[in-house]
Amino acid sequence: MTRGAERGDGAPASDELGGVQGSPPSRVTRGAERGDGVPASDELGGGSPPSSDELPRHSVYTRLLHWSVAVFFILSLLSGLAVYSPWLFRWIAPLFGGGPMTRLLHPWFSLLFVGVFILQFFNWLAPMTWSADDSRWVRRMPEYLSNQEPLEPEYVGFFNGGQKLYFWSIVGSAVVFLVTGLFMWFPPHGSGRSVVAVSYVLHDVAMLVMLVGLIVHIYEATAAAPGTFKAMTRGAVSKRWAWTHHPAWYRRVTGRNPREDYDLERRKTGTLNFSGAPSSTRKS
Numbered sequence: 001m002t003r004g005a006e007r008g009d010g011a012p013a014s015d016e017l018g019g020v021q022g023s024p025p026s027r028v029t030r031g032a033e034r035g036d037g038v039p040a041s042d043e044l045g046g047g048s049p050p051s052s053d054e055l056p057r058h059s060v061y062t063r064l065l066h067w068s069v070a071v072f073f074i075l076s077l078l079s080g081l082a083v084y085s086p087w088l089f090r091w092i093a094p095l096f097g098g099g100p101m102t103r104l105l106h107p108w109f110s111l112l113f114v115g116v117f118i119l120q121f122f123n124w125l126a127p128m129t130w131s132a133d134d135s136r137w138v139r140r141m142p143e144y145l146s147n148q149e150p151l152e153p154e155y156v157g158f159f160n161g162g163q164k165l166y167f168w169s170i171v172g173s174a175v176v177f178l179v180t181g182l183f184m185w186f187p188p189h190g191s192g193r194s195v196v197a198v199s200y201v202l203h204d205v206a207m208l209v210m211l212v213g214l215i216v217h218i219y220e221a222t223a224a225a226p227g228t229f230k231a232m233t234r235g236a237v238s239k240r241w242a243w244t245h246h247p248a249w250y251r252r253v254t255g256r257n258p259r260e261d262y263d264l265e266r267r268k269t270g271t272l273n274f275s276g277a278p279s280s281t282r283k284s
């Protein structure tokens, strides 16, 4: 049996397969068992309960943080583009009340983004912890991108290596944004000019990393893997989605074998493709 860190979802060792192995699939799992580090009391509160074909994935608290981070990041991005690249994004400034107002608002949107992301950082620190399985996942990324396999490898836990890379790229970018942003906001005396000049460059590099990451993220969370978006709206996903994309997590919360359930479903409904929809693709 693998430990949380080895399993790839960073859940504590006390939360091992044994604890949930053999439990009925319809059992509602606790936050800690799920591997997202959210206390059981925060479980899906306020939303409709998942159906018997679904598994709870993100608590209300997690979803609230996610959408707050998303809103403040997009506001920071738009206001930043309007202020620092007016030759291309001049049309954005009127949305924020004109150039001076946009310049005033940008650092405050950004501080709110960093502030809410700090809460999300601690909320997701355990399931985002890097493990040897994540390095394995990254090495087989070409196969992931070409959809060669209908199911993810059985070691993929609550988050896969790509999701963790995205998370840690945001952590790095947020630190760079904060430090360089403060230098640009309050230029230091003395050697200030070169510090500010370097800050502009690093700020832009962090913005480009975040922008590319966000485009890939939105594609992965919507079109690439149908059924994912619901994880951040309803807070639940279908079991089919879970055994397809996060087999180790599925096994841990249901106590069932993801491959067996996939085969069972395939026999019932015909061949399934990688995203869980019927197709002619065959499992190797």
Ligand code: HEM
Residues within 6 Å of the ligand: 057, 066, 069, 070, 071, 073, 074, 159, 162, 163, 164, 166, 167, 170, 214, 217, 218, 221, 222, 228, 229, 230, 231, 232
């Ligand atoms: C605006 C459109 C966005 C959509 C449609 C979206 C959708 C989602 C969904 C569905 C998930 C859950 C994935 C899962 O449970 O496996 C997720 C997770 C996540 N989101 Fe977003 N999100 C958006 C914007 C953002 C922004 C702006 C950020 C940060 C600046 C962000 C950061 C994250 C992170 C770090 C995760 C966890 C890792 C991952 O799934 O990649 N999201 N998002």
